[in-house]
Every structure is written in C-alpha cells, then in structure tokens.
Amino acid sequence: MNTESSVLISVRQVTKTFKKNGREFCALRDCSFDVMKNEFLVIVGPTGCGKSTLLNLIAGLDFPTAGSILLNGETVTGPGADRGMIFQEYALLPWRSVLRNVELGFEFRKSEMSQSERHAEAMRCLEMVGLGYAVKKHPGELSGGMKRRASLAMILAIKPVILLMDGAFNALDSKTKMTMHQEITRIWETEKNTVVFVTSDLDEAVKLADRIVVLNRDGSIAAILRNDLPRPRLGSAARDPDFHHRFIAFREMVMNIIKKDAGLRTCAIS
C-alpha cells in the first residue's frame, strides 16, 4: 500500500503504431513501467525506438493505440500544466525576449498573480538556470546552451510536478552539457520534481538516473535498471577511482543490453 501511493505515472501495456507511407510501424510495443514520485527516470535506446513517442504520450500530446497511461491513477486525456515538456528543439518564441518567454506560461492561466509577482517569479526561474544576466535578449541572440537554459526556465515557471525532457541536452558541447547536468540535478533536488528524461547518451543516463528504462529497437522494453551509484555523481565526486570504476561498469552493462538488441529485429509489421 505504501509503495502504491508513491507511484505518480503508470504506463500500462502501452502499444503505439504509426502509419507511414502506407505501412504500419510499431513505435512502442507492450510497454509497462511506473514512475515514482520525485524519481529521476531516464529512458534510453537506439534512435527511432520510440523514446520520444513515449514522452509525447505521457505529455498527452498523443494517445496510445493500446494500453493506457495513468497519472495519479487517472487516465491521461490531454496535455496539462502539471507536466512541463522540454523539447528536443528549442520552443522559444523568437519575437519575445527571454523574460517574456518565461512569463508566457502565466499568460495562459487565470491566476491571482500581479504583473510584478509574475515578473519576480520569472526572474527567480531565470536566476535558477543561470540566465539572470540575459533576460532582455531575444532567442536569436542566444547560444545553444543559453537556449536550453531559457527553455528550462520557461517550463520551471509553470511549476510542473513532472518535468518531461526530450533529448534536452543533445547537440550541446561537452562542457555546457556538464554544466546543464549539474543544473538539472540541483533543480530536481531543490524543486522536488519528478523527471522523465529521454536521451541516447549513456554517460548522461548513468549520471542522472535513479532508474534507467532501456528500449529495444522494436519498441519493447529490454530492461529496467536501478542505478545504485551514490550521489553526488558530478564534479569532484566523479574523480573518485572507485566511483569511476562502478560508473564504467554500470554503463557497460546498459551498453551490452542495447548491443544485444542491435540489428536483430526490425520495427515493421506489414
């Protein structure tokens, strides 16, 4: 009973197929797993295996062909502000300044917040992601890393219970990526969100995850792995030789699961 109450998202026997050029593709095949409250769950797998689809289903932007997705025990029927999604590409509005982008979420909802409270809250979120110095800039003037930070602040402002992150740190240089890992870990620890994070970068997965869901190429689940590496895992902690050894070993294990699957199956069911 106790464990039951801490389940936040429940993915139950979810299958999702798409029609493409007249042929049917199976993006997700009979997937079942739970996401616990305040958990950092990472979904990994080869490209095109349905990771992003899974996230879209949780976000409510799309619906499963079979099976169901429950949020607090209730079926997801559409998008909601309790689930903030950070997309693979930047979703910043190019005609608004960074600050006005972060304030966007407030404008969609009736709230008792005054203009100055909104402004203060947006500033707090921008400070949190380390963008307090660039609030007047427009998205076109930002670097890739700054855009990620701005998108993150935009989502944090709506105070989502769940952060859905789809390849959020792809295409960042390794130094920026490292900083973003520290930022997201810190935010997750202080804001007590639940994070579902999709990536194809195993290093990233092992650094961030409480648990890792490994997807097969055919859209089925290969394994769900508990990541027992102690936190903090970033910065100076990562240089400890014992930690490093365990880190590599765990990463190899995930890698082997993915390799075993590679090339053996196809997604098409004609």
Added chain:
Amino acid sequence: MAKPNDTRQTNSSGLIALIADRSFYVLGVILFMIVWQIASALKLFGADFSEAFSPLAAILALVEMVKNGELIHHALPSLRRVLLGLSLAVVVALPIGVLVGYFKRVEQLTYVVFQFMRMISPLAWMPIAIIIFGVGDVSVVFLLWLVAIWPLILNTSHGAGRVSPLWVNMAKTMGAMDIGILRKIIIPAAVPDMLTGLRLAVGVSWIILVPAEMLGVPDGLGYFILDTRDRFRYDQLMATIMAIGMIGYLLDSVNRWLINKFSWKN
C-alpha cells in the same frame, strides 16, 4: 602605420564609405532626370508637347501646385480613400487569413475561389460597383478594398500556416486553451507576413487609386490627372504623376519601416 587615433579614422572613413555607397541611389535619380530632360530637349515626345513634358516644367508646376494648395487639395482625399479601403480590408482579411492558414479544411474550401478572385482586376467590377453604390466615394473605396484584401488574406494565411507545431505543443503542455494559442502564438507569429501583405496591399491600392478616381469623384489625384488634361496643362499632369510616384514611394517606405520594426527573425 599605427596611429593613436586609428579607430576614429576607421569610423569616419566608414561613414564616408556609407555616404559614397548611398549616393548611388541619388545618382540614379539624377541620371534619370537628365535622360528625361535631354529626351524632351530633343523633342522625342513630339514637337508640341515635349517642353511641357520635361522634368523642369514638371518640377516648376509641382512647386506651383504645392504653393497654391492644389496638391494638398487633391492628395488628401486620395490618401483618405486609400487608408479607408485598407483599414476595411485589414479588418476583414486578417481574421479570414488566420482561419485559412490555421484550418486546413477552410484553406481547401477557399483556395480556388480566392485564387480566382485575386486574378480579376477590381476595375472589372467598376460597373457593378456603380450600380450598387452609385458614382462617388463609396464606389472608389469599395474598389480599393477589393484590391487590398487578397494580398492581406493570402499573406496572413501563409504566416498562420507556418507556425511551428513545436510552439503550439509547448503552449498546450503549459495548459493553454485554443484562444490562448491563437492570441499568444499564432497571431504574433503571423505578424511579419501580415506586414508583407500590407505592403503589397498598399502598393496595389495606390496603383488602382488613379483609375478608380476617374469614376466621377470631384477631387483626388486620379481626378486631377483628367482635369489637367482637359485644361491642356501637361506640365501639371506630369507634376501630378511625379507626386503620385513620390507619395507611393513614401507609403512604401513607411511599410518597409514597419516590417523592419515589427518583424521577428529566427
């Protein structure tokens, strides 16, 4: 040759280079005037009229028309008609354009009709306009409205149609309703295309204005063209043509400024 005031030199030489660069625009106008003047001196426009058709005569007539208030007397009604036609066109075209751009079915329903309608010169509607609205201002404004709505509708729909689905999805995950998505995402995203549509609409309206004002209104630049012809004042006719071109150029400049100011770039 490093000098202490190197930067200032680069700045001032940059300014000179800019002025030199821009002077080619002015040079083009001057060359055009010279060729025009020579052509009239050589009586290329016919022995009787060439002198009246020369730029010098036109400029003198233009100065005279500015001084005696004739230009303002005819330019103001023209501008009023164009602005009224444009405003009414904007009011009708922007909502239609957004609907056409955003809903695929509305686009399919309207595509053939709109493409068909926009190819018809509004002057073809002239007799019908007169039957319905009678001779006068209303008919002129109707024709201007009719020519202005097509570029506005088509450009607005283009803008609303290329709104990134990413923005819409993001807004949805933030809890936005359809109205919020429309107000905060689709309309602002379409603004650059709306302004491009406005620029095209101003251009065609100004062009159609002259023949439309030959419909029996008692003032306006189009009317004045016919009036100068009837009074054999060909220098004034040329001056009016000059004024039409200049005002059109100014209107277009205002539009280009608007586009620069309010367009966002990715």
